[in-house]
Amino acid sequence: MDDAVRAREAAKKALSDIEPEALLAALNERLDTASVTPAVLTFVSARAVDPNVDLRGLSERAAGVQLIYEGLRLTRSLANDEPWAHLDAVSDDTAADLDILAADVLVSRGFYLLARTEAADHAVETVRAFGRDQTRAQSASNPERHTLDRHLEVNICTLAVIAGTTAVGSAPPSALLDYAATLVSGQDEELLPEAASISDSTVERIATLYQGDAADDRVTSTADR
Secondary structure, three states, X not given: OOHHHHHHHHHHHHOOOOOXXXXXXXXXXXXXXXXXXXXXXXXXXXXXXXXXXXXXXXXXXHHHHHHHHHHHHHXXXXXXXXXXXXXXXXXXXXXXXXXXXXXXXXXXXXXXXXXXXXXXXXXXXXHHHHHHHHHHHOOOOHHHHHHHHHHHHHHHHHHHHHHHHHHHOOOOOXXXXXXXXXXXXXXXXXXXXXXXXXXXXXXXXXXXXXXHOOOOOOOOOHHHO
């Protein structure tokens, strides 16, 4: 099965018990069009460490990373362009309210899936860093706001590498986490589709940096800064 297909199916399966149906439909619609680069990068990172890994056993980790990104990405979108600001007294704000609920569900379900993994602490710090960045962005200039917004993609790629490599091995060395941060360089907005972000050379580079190892290295990212 293609990594992107596996990633999208894993994310949808993780949400399959969500009610009411209107909310589930809205969530699935978002996943249908989302870049699943975070989930695919989780699979890729595990395979770089162990080429024979059974990716089916990693589906929850991959889904967790993907859902956290989708939820925070939606939250960022709402913060940058508040839908309620465009409504008049007689407008129906149901869609805006549904988006807020969807963002909360996505992040909380992502946390649940990663809660008992080695990536749990970084997942928490990723969300905390996002909150700090969005608070600073409220009074920032446009260039600074853009930089703050892009921290989300950097930290999500780092989270994906941590979730993938620790599923089959030890924590990744800092050199690998630094490389993960570069995967979003040159991307002006949200993550590009997985085919444009991850190539065979990406897998090779992750494997090389992981094998370079630094047993005493601490897991770090922009979320720690």
